[in-house]
Amino acid sequence: MAQANSKQQSRGGIQLPPGLTDEDLLDLYGTMVLSRAIDERVWMLNRQGKAALVASAQGHEAAQLGTLWALRKHAPEFFCFAYYRDLALWVGQGLSARDVLLGYTAKEGEPISGARQFPMHGAAMRLKVMNLSNVVAAHVTHAVGWALASKLRNQVNVAACFFGDGAASQGEVHESMNFAAVQRLPVVFFVENNRYAISLPIRKQMAIERVAQRAQAYGMPGVTVDGTDVLAVYGAAAEAVQRAVKGGGPSLVEFDVERYLPHTSDDDDSRYRDRAEVEAGRLRDPLKRLQEWLSRSGVLTDEHDAALRRQAKREVDEATEYAEAAPYPDAGDLLEHVHAPR
């Protein structure tokens, strides 16, 4: 945990949250560039028939990375319970382009499930991320259990749980929030609200404006922030994480984000989404927003930006080549890991 800077600094007329440095911002930006490059590549490979089903994180990256930086700065220990749209989160925690590409091609050496589960599904204990199942909302209960274990052990290990607006309709989410609030568990519920559950628009999912409005009913704080604005995300996440760390119990932080692409590569969103709406959403590009702000404030030079993008492309190219050449997993191990050795 880094020491928070006592004095706040201003960048491009915007106050930096305490504790966040220029290096952090550049690091975060570089991660976002890499995540976007991987994301665009797997989508393209899918279109060429070379990569499996993709759920793109494009438009959600600032929400994931701003949260991650807040966790790093403010939680002594944490664990991320991700969902399928959290590529940037994984990349932020160190999943490499090669690892991701091995997942999308389901090849030998895929590190998070051994190519047993969907791409971007599995666990990396080393990276403190798991996204085991693609049964919507199931993992929310696990995050609560993780936080419960942390409390029972008198540790401060914050469970960061990510899910979509659609998932918020599941009974398990309501049960989890109530349970966590009653027991004041160190868990934060991060809702990446892109206003769609596959084809279902938000007004058909809930009769209120914001998922965060529910927080009060469970007895926890809830806020909604612009999830394309890294600083707003960081600020809201940091507050919630600090609350969890101090024993103040759970919080709900909702990010207003955009889903740039169809639900998955199998989906055709023109059947239910107006093009103008999609185009308008794309104007809220978290990557561009961060890039422009960092350039304006003199933190990011054009040369540095170009170098980051070149580096990301190189990594993704190498990863693609490697994954395409890699063999499929050995079928001899098919029945391994069904049960523990003892």
Added chain:
Amino acid sequence: MPVITYREAVTQALTEALDSDERVFIMGEDVGGYGGSYAVTKGMLAKYGPKRIRETPIAESVFVGAGAGAAMAGLKPVVEIMTINFSILAMDQIVNHAAKVRYMSGGQLSSGVIMRTVTGGGAGLAATHSQSLEPWYAHVPGIWVVTPATPYDALGLLREAFTKDDPVLFSEHALIYRLRGEVPEEHYTVPFGQAAISRRGSDVTLVAYSRMVHVALDAAQMLANQGVEAEVIDLRTLRPLDMETVFQSVRKTNRVAVVEEAWRTGGFAAEIASQIQEACFDYLDGPVARIGGEDVPQPYAINLERATIPDAKKVVNELAKVIGLKVTA
């Protein structure tokens, strides 16, 4: 005779019911403008309107439970559970409630909700999206479990489902929606509890349901090339279960294998094998073979997934191994 797809057969039965019975409505995730995850309800929202084609939040427990409740109130709901894997979220509603409403009310109430869902693997969707869980539900008294393998049966069995006052789990296999088949112009239904003989033969009986019927038919072709004539029986419904057709066949062929996609351990084939040995012990020339999915969560990588689902080769190999038939795949 018209030729339609399995998907069109399901759509047709739903359309007929919506047209002829105003108690019928459909609800589930993405069933509206989107037309359902497997495009079965395509165009229905435009035709029947949002009152009868109802899009729900992602909340299986409530929309299945509400379906059961609306059925108790006298309507005829069809709920679409996107895949059978998510039926688990509604399992309390299905098993503890829909299935028991009639019994627990001493016959006063019934809950004839039709639960359409999609089963099976083979589409590269891994452990939580590829399961064949019908045997779980067939274990439960009070609910009918329907597993059509052809367009003819999909249409006939779903029509029949609308005549029932008990809950029906109608399980469509993901990989055969495009399968084409003849259906008669004139109205027909397929009664529950009546197996079909999909192929006649005298040397060995292959019992199957859902997509495995086609695997059994492929295996029968391989066997025929080696001079062995297999009889293929399609159970069509797991509850009620027609064992009489199976027994008659076994008494003729004296050899039998049951093929299913569900996990082999504790699968439905175990039930069938057990009933066969009780009723046909003296007729059997060898053990009843059970051919099922490998006992492993369905893996994602395509080569691994293929190794877990029975195919014709595996059927033939097992017949050689378990029953001692002189055949090779």
